[in-house]
Every structure is written in C-alpha cells, then in structure tokens.
Amino acid sequence: EPEVTQTPSHQVTQMGQEVILRCVPISNHLYFYWYRQILGQKVEFLVSFYNNEISEKSEIFDDQFSVERPDGSNFTLKIRSTKLEDSAMYFCASSGNLGQEGNGYTFGSGTRLTVV
Amino acid sequence: GEDVEQSLFLSVREGDSSVINCTYTDSSSTYLYWYKQEPGAGLQLLTYIFSNMDMKQDQRLTVLLNKKDKHLSLRIADTQTGDSAIYFCAETSNSGYSTLTFGKGTMLLVSP
Numbered sequence: 001e002p003e004v005t006q007t008p009s010h011q012v013t014q015m016g017q018e019v020i021l022r023c024v025p026i027s028n029h030l031y032f033y034w035y036r037q038i039l040g041q042k043v044e045f046l047v048s049f050y051n052n053e054i055s056e057k058s059e060i061f062d063d064q065f066s067v068e069r070p071d072g073s074n075f076t077l078k079i080r081s082t083k084l085e086d087s088a089m090y091f092c093a094s095s096g097n098l099g100q101e102g103n104g105y106t107f108g109s110g111t112r113l114t115v116v
Numbered sequence: 117g118e119d120v121e122q123s124l125f126l127s128v129r130e131g132d133s134s135v136i137n138c139t140y141t142d143s144s145s146t147y148l149y150w151y152k153q154e155p156g157a158g159l160q161l162l163t164y165i166f167s168n169m170d171m172k173q174d175q176r177l178t179v180l181l182n183k184k185d186k187h188l189s190l191r192i193a194d195t196q197t198g199d200s201a202i203y204f205c206a207e208t209s210n211s212g213y214s215t216l217t218f219g220k221g222t223m224l225l226v227s228p
Binding site: 002006009012031033035038041042043044045048056058091093105106107108109110 | 120123131151157158159160161189206214215216217218220221
C-alpha cells in the first residue's frame, strides 16, 4: 500500500536554528499538507499546497514557516528560527483530490521536533 | 471557529464493546472521520461518514452520527488488545481546501 514517508523521525535542534522537515508524498497525489500536534494538544492544520503554491494556511503558519516542493517527489517544511514552542510532532499528508471523499488523506508517521 | 471535543481516556476489557464519543460545533461539516494512532505511527484512517448519513458499519466498527446534536460516536465490537491506541475524531467543512479539524484524541486501553 502506498505510504507517505517522513524524515527524520526525531529531530533535536537548538533554539534559533533552522530546521527542514522532509516528506515524500504518495507519487500520484496532488495535494500536500502539514499538520502539527503539540504534546497533549490537538492536531492542528498548518498549510496546504497545490500546484506549486500554498492554497491555504492557518494563523500558526507565520513568516517563520515555509514550504517547498523542490523536485517531483519531496515536500519540505522549513522553520527559519525555531522557538521552544515549535516543539511538536509534525505530520505530513497527501491526497489525490480535495479530500472531500472520506479516504482522501494519507498521513505520514510524523517527525518529532524537540527545540532545546 | 470550529471545535471538536472528545473524552481523553477509555478503558475496557478484551471482548467488550468500546464506545468513543465526539462532539463538534461546525454545522457545515461534510465529512466526519475517525483516525487511529498507534505508538510511533502516523494517523491511520479507520472510517468516515458523510454528513447526510446516520450510521455506517464496517466490520467491527459502527459509526453513529446525530447531526442535530452534533454528536459522533465510534463503537468497536469485540475489542481486542491490538485496538489499544489513540482515536481521533476529525471533520471537514465546506470552507477552505478540506482542512481537517481534529479533536484531542481518546486513548483506548484494552486489558486482557
């Protein structure tokens, strides 16, 4: 069964450093997403990406965050200058359509980011 | 904004039925989902229901939707120890690009 792959599974970084979280979506999917879950809190939407541009972003996704699809397979989330409150599990997802059909989303296993 | 609430913890014995409940606020929700997360794993879609349905059954899973009360439940029949995980309720509305709004998750612990 096709999978969404995320690397690394765990990243520890110092406050103020830049991090790049990587994702390989399912190859024939068109829509890509990042969500995050701070420990003990809800899974929150960050950004969606379609046709090489951001289609929607939440208020969490400020100027510190950026996304890119640098080639035909990878989808990355960059945090420019990490803060302690960026520590969370970051989930990548992809879907073939707008996701309105119930089985549209496939999530990766997540990257646990710890900012120290 | 939209909100999804779930109870945080449920403990059952193997072989019993489990019922996990969820409430949501967005009256324009179109699809409602149940996701399962095992330790160290991603979010696995278990089942979903379209908002014009009241019930959906899929093997051991039964989803009930009360749209008037904005209440969703997931019943797992003959619960097994392998069902121990965190279960997330989520919804999408007609607004935006199908972003999912999640609850905090219910940890289901199944004891032998």
